[in-house]
Amino acid sequence: xxxxxxxxxxxxxxxxxxxxxxxxxxxxxxxxxxxxxxxxxxxxxxxxxxxxxxxxxxxxxxxxxxxxxxxxxxxxxxxxxxxxxxxxxxxxxxxxxxxxxxxxxxxxxxxxxxxxx
Amino acid sequence: xxxxxxxxxxxxxxxxxxxxxxxxxxxxxxxxxxxxxxxxxxxxxxxxxxxxxxxxxxxxxxxxxxxxxxxxxxxxxxxxxxxxxxxxxxxxxxxxxxxxxxxxxxxxxxxxxxxxxx
Numbered sequence: 001x002x003x004x005x006x007x008x009x010x011x012x013x014x015x016x017x018x019x020x021x022x023x024x025x026x027x028x029x030x031x032x033x034x035x036x037x038x039x040x041x042x043x044x045x046x047x048x049x050x051x052x053x054x055x056x057x058x059x060x061x062x063x064x065x066x067x068x069x070x071x072x073x074x075x076x077x078x079x080x081x082x083x084x085x086x087x088x089x090x091x092x093x094x095x096x097x098x099x100x101x102x103x104x105x106x107x108x109x110x111x112x113x114x115x116x117x
Numbered sequence: 118x119x120x121x122x123x124x125x126x127x128x129x130x131x132x133x134x135x136x137x138x139x140x141x142x143x144x145x146x147x148x149x150x151x152x153x154x155x156x157x158x159x160x161x162x163x164x165x166x167x168x169x170x171x172x173x174x175x176x177x178x179x180x181x182x183x184x185x186x187x188x189x190x191x192x193x194x195x196x197x198x199x200x201x202x203x204x205x206x207x208x209x210x211x212x213x214x215x216x217x218x219x220x221x222x223x224x225x226x227x228x229x230x231x232x233x234x235x
Contacts, residue, residue, distance in 0.1 A: 009157075033222050045207065045226035052221075091159060095222050102167045103148065103211070104175070105224060107160035 002027045002096050006108035013082045014116050020067070021077040021111045023092030029053075033095040034075040036066065039110075040088045048090075051075060079113075087115045120144070123208050123227035130234050136195040138230050140208030147212065149191035150224065151175075151183065154205040163206075166191055198234045206230045 003026040013019040025034065036048040051059045051066045059066040067076040079086055092108040124139035142149065148167050152160040152175075162175030164183040172183050180202060184192045191210075195202055209224040 004159075006159075035221075035223060037226075043205070043229045043231075045209075045224075047223045047225075050221040050223060093160075093224075098173075100173070102165070102173060103222060104162065104165070105150065105209075106162075107152075109157060109159040 002106055004092050004094050004106050004108035006092055006111050008111045010112045012114050016081055018080045019082055021090050023075045025073050025094050029096055035093040036077045037091045038088045082115045084115050121210055121225050121227040123230045125230050128232045130198050134198050136198045138193040138206050140191045141189050142210040146210035150209040151193045152207045154207055200234050203234045
């Protein structure tokens, strides 16, 4: 069964340092998509970055990059130069295509990141 | 910008009450989703809809039903609320068409509805 695993319930990072949030996934599909979302304490889910299974280059969006290792089925999020505003819950998610042709999105349990001044 | 609006941020209901959670999106998205979020469990899919009047069960549909009579609106219904349905409920949508967001398939989320069942 498709699954997303985030093994770090919580992490601390010093302001201005880089941090890596781990995500591994399990799927038998050849075509899938991987996402990272940020959820601040206010509750809204903010899309950060996307990686397609056929994309050969790692995705980057500003200070966010996705370290995609397909053979290891990992899709770690790297945040460079952490800021206090990065303190939030981070979710890794995977899109799978069902037999019916519709899409289903599976989320991990999340990692709570705290940036220290 | 895509806007997904959930009708209530906070609700308190009693056991056995019928509860309606409403979600409206303004970007003509074909696909809409209802998730519940619980600490340590992440987001779990309750139901989703890929078109008007079309729906599919997610991973935890028991105790819930949905309605999608119009493209922009997707309602989650708790026929008889129970205390174990106390949770944060998140609605999301995505386009089924073309363009950047179709290629990435990112979900757009509402702000969430925190339901407490007493």
